[in-house]
Amino acid sequence: NAGVTQTPKFRVLKTGQSMTLLCAQDMNHEYMYWYRQDPGMGLRLIHYSVGEGTTAKGEVPDGYNVSRLKKQNFLLGLESAAPSQTSVYFCASINLGLYEQYFGPGTRLTVT
Amino acid sequence: RKEVEQDPGPFNVPEGATVAFNCTYSNSASQSFFWYRQDCRKEPKLLMSVYSSGNEDGRFTAQLNRASQYISLLIRDSKLSDSATYLCVVSKGAGTASKLTFGTGTRLQVTL
Numbered sequence A: 001n002a003g004v005t006q007t008p009k010f011r012v013l014k015t016g017q018s019m020t021l022l023c024a025q026d027m028n029h030e031y032m033y034w035y036r037q038d039p040g041m042g043l044r045l046i047h048y049s050v051g052e053g054t055t056a057k058g059e060v061p062d063g064y065n066v067s068r069l070k071k072q073n074f075l076l077g078l079e080s081a082a083p084s085q086t087s088v089y090f091c092a093s094i095n096l097g098l099y100e101q102y103f104g105p106g107t108r109l110t111v112t
Numbered sequence B: 001r002k003e004v005e006q007d008p009g010p011f012n013v014p015e016g017a018t019v020a021f022n023c024t025y026s027n028s029a030s031q032s033f034f035w036y037r038q039d040c041r042k043e044p045k046l047l048m049s050v051y052s053s054g055n056e057d058g059r060f061t062a063q064l065n066r067a068s069q070y071i072s073l074l075i076r077d078s079k080l081s082d083s084a085t086y087l088c089v090v091s092k093g094a095g096t097a098s099k100l101t102f103g104t105g106t107r108l109q110v111t112l
Helices: none
Strands: A004-007 A012-014 A020-023 A030-039 A044-049 A064-067 A073-078 A087-094 A107-111 B004-006 B011-015 B021-024 B032-036 B042-049 B055-056 B059-067 B069-077 B084-091 B098-101 B106-111
Touching: A004 A087, A004 B055, A012 A087, A020 A030, A020 A087, A030 A073, A044 A064, A073 A087, B011 B021, B021 B084, B021 B106, B032 B059, B032 B069, B042 B055, B042 B059, B042 B069, B069 B084
Parallel strands: A012 A107, B011 B106
Antiparallel strands: A004 A020, A020 A073, A030 A044, A030 A087, A064 A073, A087 A107, B004 B021, B021 B069, B032 B042, B032 B084, B055 B059, B059 B069, B084 B098, B084 B106
16 A cells, blocks of 8 residues: 555745645545645644545635545645745545544645 | 644754653643654654553653643653654544644754
8 A cells, every 4th residue: 555645746836826736545544634834833734625525624724725526635726826835735644433644745845 | 822832852862861752732622642753854653642541652651631731752762763853743533533733843863
């Protein structure tokens, strides 16, 4: 099993450009999450999903959109990137009844 | 006030030393508590959960004090491989399927 994978691993965007980050998990987990991690701040929840076709806002959702069309995939979109969105983005997944949120390796995004 | 507060460190300790980290949380309704480990430029991984009765896993001991709203992590006989950032994580629900609140982390550097 690959666990949780994220693509791309690195990306540089110019202000105003758009992009989609892909998270994929092969553990048949129901719940999936997108976090961002910035220096001096803990991981902050952007959006999450409790099942295929469902999404919900987390702590810092502005400027991002998400979709969960397939159970194994959770997409994070930036429609018009801003320098404030420069960050490391982590995806995570878990099933109810399990113990640990499993994280992907992260995507390092720089917006210039 | 941050929901979860940690001393960022770094804690520089020699190999073989005992080191302890504390973390305070502000929401008295929090139900689940965890320590995650994050290596440099890697994803967080669950180190251990924290129970009211305290729990031990090898060289690691975690404790919870609900009255004072803090949790602790004790590492005995530190190894070079323990060098990492330790994240204090709190959840309002049971288990990590509920939304997690992360501290900013305490950095540990173990030296020869």
